[in-house]
Amino acid sequence: MKNTLLILLLVGIFTSCEKEDNSPYTYSSESTIYSDSETTMFKEILFIAKPYIVVNNQKKYIVAEYINNVSLKVNSAIWGTFQSLTVDTAQIDKEPIGNYFVSNNEMKYSVIASQQSEKDTLTTAGEYSDLINNFLTLKPGDYICQIDFFDIKLQNAQIKRVYPMITVPLVVKENVKSSFIGEFEIELKN
Amino acid sequence: MRNIVIILFFVGMYGCENDKGKIKVQNKVHNVRLESVNWGEYPVTYSLITGEESNELTIEDKQGTFPKISDLSFYMVSSGKRVYLKTKNKYQLDANQNLTIVITDTTEVLNPSLK
Numbered sequence A: 001m002k003n004t005l006l007i008l009l010l011v012g013i014f015t016s017c018e019k020e021d022n023s024p025y026t027y028s029s030e031s032t033i034y035s036d037s038e039t040t041m042f043k044e045i046l047f048i049a050k051p052y053i054v055v056n057n058q059k060k061y062i063v064a065e066y067i068n069n070v071s072l073k074v075n076s077a078i079w080g081t082f083q084s085l086t087v088d089t090a091q092i093d094k095e096p097i098g099n100y101f102v103s104n105n106e107m108k109y110s111v112i113a114s115q116q117s118e119k120d121t122l123t124t125a126g127e128y129s130d131l132i133n134n135f136l137t138l139k140p141g142d143y144i145c146q147i148d149f150f151d152i153k154l155q156n157a158q159i160k161r162v163y164p165m166i167t168v169p170l171v172v173k174e175n176v177k178s179s180f181i182g183e184f185e186i187e188l189k190n
Numbered sequence B: 001m002r003n004i005v006i007i008l009f010f011v012g013m014y015g016c017e018n019d020k021g022k023i024k025v026q027n028k029v030h031n032v033r034l035e036s037v038n039w040g041e042y043p044v045t046y047s048l049i050t051g052e053e054s055n056e057l058t059i060e061d062k063q064g065t066f067p068k069i070s071d072l073s074f075y076m077v078s079s080g081k082r083v084y085l086k087t088k089n090k091y092q093l094d095a096n097q098n099l100t101i102v103i104t105d106t107t108e109v110l111n112p113s114l115k
Helices: A002-016 A125-134 B002-015
Strands: A044-055 A058-062 A067-074 A077-082 A095-097 A100-103 A109-114 A141-153 A159-162 A166-172 A178-187 B019-028 B033-039 B042-048 B057-061 B068-070 B072-078 B081-087 B091-093 B098-104
Touching: A044 A067, A044 A100, A044 A141, A067 A109, A077 A109, A125 B072, A125 B081, A125 B098, A166 A178, B019 B033, B019 B042, B042 B057, B072 B098, B091 B098
Parallel strands: A044 A178, B019 B098
Antiparallel strands: A044 A058, A044 A109, A058 A100, A067 A077, A067 A141, A095 A100, A141 A159, A141 A166, B019 B057, B033 B042, B033 B072, B068 B091, B072 B081
16 A cells, blocks of 8 residues: 555656657747748849940940849839859950940940848738738739949949939739849940 | 655655746737747747637746747748748746737847847
Protein backbone atom coordinates (compact mmCIF):
# COMPACT_ATOMS: atom_id res chain seq x y z
CA MET A 1 0.00 0.00 0.00
CA LYS A 2 2.82 2.37 0.94
CA ASN A 3 4.53 1.71 -2.38
CA THR A 4 1.35 2.35 -4.31
CA LEU A 5 0.84 5.66 -2.56
CA LEU A 6 4.44 6.71 -3.17
CA ILE A 7 4.12 5.91 -6.88
CA LEU A 8 0.83 7.81 -6.96
CA LEU A 9 2.51 10.77 -5.28
CA LEU A 10 5.42 10.84 -7.73
CA VAL A 11 3.17 10.44 -10.77
CA GLY A 12 0.92 13.18 -9.44
CA ILE A 13 3.75 15.61 -8.92
CA PHE A 14 5.42 15.03 -12.28
CA THR A 15 2.30 14.91 -14.45
CA SER A 16 0.74 17.95 -12.81
CA CYS A 17 3.77 20.03 -13.72
CA GLU A 18 3.82 19.00 -17.37
CA LYS A 19 3.27 21.83 -19.79
CA GLU A 20 0.58 21.42 -22.35
CA ASP A 21 2.17 20.84 -25.72
CA ASN A 22 1.58 23.98 -27.71
CA SER A 23 4.42 23.16 -30.04
CA PRO A 24 4.82 26.01 -32.43
CA TYR A 25 5.28 25.40 -36.07
CA THR A 26 7.48 28.07 -37.44
CA TYR A 27 7.36 29.80 -40.78
CA SER A 28 10.27 30.65 -42.90
CA SER A 29 11.18 34.26 -43.35
CA GLU A 30 10.99 34.08 -47.09
CA SER A 31 8.87 37.09 -47.67
CA THR A 32 9.08 38.46 -51.11
CA ILE A 33 5.72 39.25 -52.49
CA TYR A 34 4.71 36.53 -54.88
CA SER A 35 1.71 35.45 -56.82
CA ASP A 36 0.26 31.98 -57.19
CA SER A 37 -1.91 33.09 -60.07
CA GLU A 38 -1.58 30.91 -63.15
CA THR A 39 -1.97 33.79 -65.57
CA THR A 40 1.10 35.72 -66.66
CA MET A 41 1.18 39.11 -65.02
CA PHE A 42 2.31 42.18 -66.93
CA LYS A 43 5.38 43.66 -65.31
CA GLU A 44 7.89 45.08 -67.81
CA ILE A 45 7.99 48.07 -70.10
CA LEU A 46 10.79 48.04 -72.67
CA PHE A 47 12.09 50.88 -74.80
CA ILE A 48 15.23 52.22 -76.45
CA ALA A 49 16.48 55.79 -76.05
CA LYS A 50 18.78 57.39 -78.65
CA PRO A 51 19.90 60.79 -77.38
CA TYR A 52 21.71 63.00 -79.86
CA ILE A 53 22.83 66.52 -80.56
CA VAL A 54 22.79 68.33 -83.91
CA VAL A 55 26.10 69.59 -85.22
CA ASN A 56 26.15 71.31 -88.61
CA ASN A 57 22.72 69.86 -89.39
CA GLN A 58 23.99 66.36 -88.69
CA LYS A 59 22.90 64.09 -85.86
CA LYS A 60 25.65 63.05 -83.47
CA TYR A 61 24.69 60.38 -80.99
CA ILE A 62 25.71 60.70 -77.36
CA VAL A 63 28.23 58.15 -76.14
CA ALA A 64 27.90 57.24 -72.48
CA GLU A 65 28.15 54.05 -70.47
CA TYR A 66 24.44 54.23 -69.66
CA ILE A 67 21.59 56.54 -68.90
CA ASN A 68 20.16 56.31 -65.42
CA ASN A 69 17.43 57.63 -63.16
CA VAL A 70 15.06 57.04 -66.03
CA SER A 71 11.71 58.01 -64.56
CA LEU A 72 8.58 56.30 -65.89
CA LYS A 73 4.92 56.85 -65.15
CA VAL A 74 1.90 54.84 -66.22
CA ASN A 75 -1.40 56.69 -66.14
CA SER A 76 0.34 59.34 -64.04
CA ALA A 77 1.32 56.79 -61.37
CA ILE A 78 5.04 56.25 -60.81
CA TRP A 79 6.18 53.00 -62.42
CA GLY A 80 9.74 53.32 -61.19
CA THR A 81 13.20 54.73 -61.81
CA PHE A 82 15.62 52.71 -63.91
CA GLN A 83 19.07 52.43 -65.43
CA SER A 84 19.63 51.37 -69.01
CA LEU A 85 21.72 48.38 -69.98
CA THR A 86 25.38 49.35 -70.12
CA VAL A 87 27.32 50.05 -73.29
CA ASP A 88 31.00 49.22 -73.81
CA THR A 89 32.09 52.70 -74.89
CA ALA A 90 35.71 51.58 -75.36
CA GLN A 91 34.64 49.83 -78.58
CA ILE A 92 32.95 52.90 -80.04
CA ASP A 93 34.55 55.42 -82.36
CA LYS A 94 33.77 58.71 -80.60
CA GLU A 95 34.86 62.34 -80.38
CA PRO A 96 34.27 65.11 -77.87
CA ILE A 97 31.94 67.86 -79.02
CA GLY A 98 30.66 70.43 -76.58
CA ASN A 99 29.64 68.73 -73.36
CA TYR A 100 29.49 65.23 -74.81
CA PHE A 101 31.35 62.39 -76.38
CA VAL A 102 29.49 61.69 -79.60
CA SER A 103 29.47 59.22 -82.44
CA ASN A 104 28.15 59.29 -85.99
CA ASN A 105 26.65 55.87 -85.39
CA GLU A 106 23.38 55.35 -83.57
CA MET A 107 23.82 54.78 -79.85
CA LYS A 108 21.00 52.78 -78.30
CA TYR A 109 20.29 52.73 -74.58
CA SER A 110 17.93 49.87 -73.78
CA VAL A 111 15.74 50.18 -70.73
CA ILE A 112 13.97 47.23 -69.14
CA ALA A 113 11.58 48.73 -66.64
CA SER A 114 10.04 46.28 -64.21
CA GLN A 115 7.48 47.83 -61.94
CA GLN A 116 9.05 48.86 -58.67
CA SER A 117 7.42 49.09 -55.31
CA GLU A 118 8.38 51.68 -52.78
CA LYS A 119 8.96 48.83 -50.37
CA ASP A 120 11.71 50.52 -48.46
CA THR A 121 9.26 53.03 -47.15
CA LEU A 122 6.42 50.68 -46.22
CA THR A 123 5.83 50.63 -42.50
CA THR A 124 2.18 49.83 -41.89
CA ALA A 125 -0.20 46.97 -42.58
CA GLY A 126 -2.37 49.30 -44.66
CA GLU A 127 0.54 50.22 -46.92
CA TYR A 128 1.34 46.54 -47.47
CA SER A 129 -2.32 45.92 -48.26
CA ASP A 130 -2.17 48.64 -50.93
CA LEU A 131 1.03 47.11 -52.26
CA ILE A 132 -0.21 43.56 -52.72
CA ASN A 133 -3.51 44.78 -54.12
CA ASN A 134 -1.81 46.97 -56.73
CA PHE A 135 1.58 45.35 -57.31
CA LEU A 136 2.07 43.71 -60.70
CA THR A 137 -1.58 44.02 -61.53
CA LEU A 138 -1.68 46.10 -64.68
CA LYS A 139 -4.66 44.42 -66.26
CA PRO A 140 -5.10 44.10 -70.02
CA GLY A 141 -6.07 47.41 -71.55
CA ASP A 142 -4.72 50.72 -72.83
CA TYR A 143 -2.60 53.02 -70.73
CA ILE A 144 -0.53 56.16 -71.15
CA CYS A 145 3.19 55.83 -70.47
CA GLN A 146 5.40 58.86 -69.81
CA ILE A 147 9.17 59.04 -69.77
CA ASP A 148 9.66 62.08 -67.60
CA PHE A 149 13.44 62.40 -67.36
CA PHE A 150 16.78 60.63 -67.23
CA ASP A 151 20.37 61.46 -66.32
CA ILE A 152 23.34 61.23 -68.66
CA LYS A 153 27.04 61.74 -67.99
CA LEU A 154 28.85 64.63 -69.70
CA GLN A 155 32.44 64.36 -70.89
CA ASN A 156 33.59 66.27 -67.80
CA ALA A 157 31.92 63.57 -65.66
CA GLN A 158 29.16 65.92 -64.56
CA ILE A 159 25.59 64.63 -64.75
CA LYS A 160 22.95 66.30 -66.90
CA ARG A 161 19.26 65.73 -66.37
CA VAL A 162 17.27 65.48 -69.59
CA TYR A 163 13.50 66.00 -69.84
CA PRO A 164 12.40 64.29 -73.07
CA MET A 165 8.66 64.67 -72.29
CA ILE A 166 7.80 61.46 -74.13
CA THR A 167 4.20 60.33 -73.89
CA VAL A 168 3.13 57.17 -75.70
CA PRO A 169 0.31 54.64 -75.53
CA LEU A 170 1.02 51.41 -73.63
CA VAL A 171 -1.06 48.41 -74.65
CA VAL A 172 -1.21 45.57 -72.14
CA LYS A 173 -2.39 42.36 -73.71
CA GLU A 174 -3.88 39.33 -72.00
CA ASN A 175 -1.35 36.92 -70.48
CA VAL A 176 1.69 38.91 -71.63
CA LYS A 177 4.66 39.76 -69.44
CA SER A 178 6.05 42.85 -71.18
CA SER A 179 5.49 45.48 -73.81
CA PHE A 180 7.94 47.30 -76.10
CA ILE A 181 6.84 50.90 -76.44
CA GLY A 182 9.36 52.03 -79.05
CA GLU A 183 12.67 53.64 -79.95
CA PHE A 184 12.93 57.33 -79.16
CA GLU A 185 15.35 59.79 -80.66
CA ILE A 186 15.85 62.54 -78.12
CA GLU A 187 17.53 65.77 -79.10
CA LEU A 188 19.73 67.37 -76.46
CA LYS A 189 20.92 70.94 -76.52
CA ASN A 190 24.66 71.10 -76.74
CA MET B 1 1.67 7.76 6.58
CA ARG B 2 -1.08 7.25 4.06
CA ASN B 3 -2.70 10.55 4.99
CA ILE B 4 0.59 12.41 4.71
CA VAL B 5 1.23 11.01 1.26
CA ILE B 6 -2.27 11.92 0.11
CA ILE B 7 -1.83 15.44 1.46
CA LEU B 8 1.54 15.75 -0.28
CA PHE B 9 -0.08 14.53 -3.48
CA PHE B 10 -2.70 17.27 -3.42
CA VAL B 11 -0.15 19.89 -2.33
CA GLY B 12 1.99 18.85 -5.27
CA MET B 13 -0.97 19.11 -7.64
CA TYR B 14 -1.94 22.52 -6.29
CA GLY B 15 1.60 23.86 -6.22
CA CYS B 16 2.12 23.08 -9.89
CA GLU B 17 -1.17 24.47 -11.15
CA ASN B 18 -0.61 26.31 -14.42
CA ASP B 19 -1.38 29.92 -15.20
CA LYS B 20 -3.56 30.76 -18.14
CA GLY B 21 -4.13 33.70 -20.40
CA LYS B 22 -6.38 34.13 -23.39
CA ILE B 23 -5.63 35.82 -26.66
CA LYS B 24 -7.55 36.61 -29.83
CA VAL B 25 -6.85 38.65 -32.96
CA GLN B 26 -9.03 40.94 -35.06
CA ASN B 27 -8.25 41.80 -38.69
CA LYS B 28 -9.21 45.38 -39.52
CA VAL B 29 -6.82 45.83 -42.45
CA HIS B 30 -8.64 46.75 -45.64
CA ASN B 31 -9.09 44.22 -48.40
CA VAL B 32 -6.69 41.49 -47.23
CA ARG B 33 -6.79 38.13 -45.51
CA LEU B 34 -4.36 37.36 -42.70
CA GLU B 35 -3.22 33.75 -42.73
CA SER B 36 -1.21 31.60 -40.32
CA VAL B 37 -1.46 34.15 -37.56
CA ASN B 38 1.02 33.40 -34.78
CA TRP B 39 1.57 35.22 -31.53
CA GLY B 40 5.19 34.34 -30.88
CA GLU B 41 5.31 30.55 -30.80
CA TYR B 42 1.56 30.14 -30.47
CA PRO B 43 -0.63 29.63 -33.55
CA VAL B 44 -3.72 31.78 -33.01
CA THR B 45 -5.69 31.20 -36.18
CA TYR B 46 -5.30 29.94 -39.71
CA SER B 47 -7.18 32.65 -41.55
CA LEU B 48 -8.96 35.95 -40.89
CA ILE B 49 -10.72 38.05 -43.50
CA THR B 50 -11.17 41.79 -43.04
CA GLY B 51 -13.49 42.44 -40.12
CA GLU B 52 -13.20 38.93 -38.70
CA GLU B 53 -12.12 38.01 -35.19
CA SER B 54 -10.40 34.77 -34.25
CA ASN B 55 -11.53 32.34 -31.60
CA GLU B 56 -9.89 32.82 -28.24
CA LEU B 57 -6.69 30.85 -27.79
CA THR B 58 -6.00 29.77 -24.21
CA ILE B 59 -2.33 29.75 -23.38
CA GLU B 60 -1.44 27.68 -20.35
CA ASP B 61 1.98 27.50 -18.79
CA LYS B 62 3.74 27.05 -15.46
CA GLN B 63 3.33 29.67 -12.80
CA GLY B 64 5.93 32.36 -13.13
CA THR B 65 6.15 32.15 -16.91
CA PHE B 66 3.73 35.03 -17.36
CA PRO B 67 3.66 37.75 -18.55
CA LYS B 68 4.55 36.55 -22.02
CA ILE B 69 5.57 39.09 -24.66
CA SER B 70 5.67 38.47 -28.40
CA ASP B 71 5.05 40.05 -31.74
CA LEU B 72 2.34 38.85 -34.09
CA SER B 73 3.36 37.28 -37.38
CA PHE B 74 1.15 36.45 -40.35
CA TYR B 75 0.91 36.16 -44.10
CA MET B 76 -1.00 39.05 -45.66
CA VAL B 77 -2.84 37.68 -48.68
CA SER B 78 -4.86 39.24 -51.50
CA SER B 79 -5.50 38.46 -55.17
CA GLY B 80 -3.23 35.42 -55.04
CA LYS B 81 -0.30 37.44 -53.71
CA ARG B 82 1.14 37.24 -50.25
CA VAL B 83 3.79 38.74 -48.03
CA TYR B 84 5.12 37.59 -44.67
CA LEU B 85 5.00 40.27 -41.98
CA LYS B 86 5.59 40.75 -38.28
CA THR B 87 4.21 43.51 -36.11
CA LYS B 88 6.78 46.01 -34.97
CA ASN B 89 5.21 46.15 -31.52
CA LYS B 90 5.22 43.26 -29.12
CA TYR B 91 2.06 42.40 -27.21
CA GLN B 92 2.09 41.40 -23.55
CA LEU B 93 -0.19 38.75 -22.10
CA ASP B 94 -0.48 38.54 -18.33
CA ALA B 95 -1.80 35.58 -16.39
CA ASN B 96 -5.60 35.60 -16.27
CA GLN B 97 -5.75 38.30 -18.93
CA ASN B 98 -7.97 38.27 -22.00
CA LEU B 99 -5.91 40.03 -24.67
CA THR B 100 -7.39 41.18 -27.98
CA ILE B 101 -4.88 42.24 -30.64
CA VAL B 102 -6.40 44.41 -33.35
CA ILE B 103 -4.44 44.69 -36.59
CA THR B 104 -5.48 47.83 -38.47
CA ASP B 105 -4.22 49.81 -41.47
CA THR B 106 -2.01 51.85 -39.17
CA THR B 107 -0.43 48.91 -37.33
CA GLU B 108 3.32 49.14 -37.86
CA VAL B 109 4.80 46.02 -39.44
CA LEU B 110 8.17 44.69 -40.56
CA ASN B 111 9.02 42.56 -43.55
CA PRO B 112 11.83 40.32 -42.23
CA SER B 113 13.39 39.80 -45.66
CA LEU B 114 13.97 43.54 -46.05
CA LYS B 115 16.03 43.89 -42.89
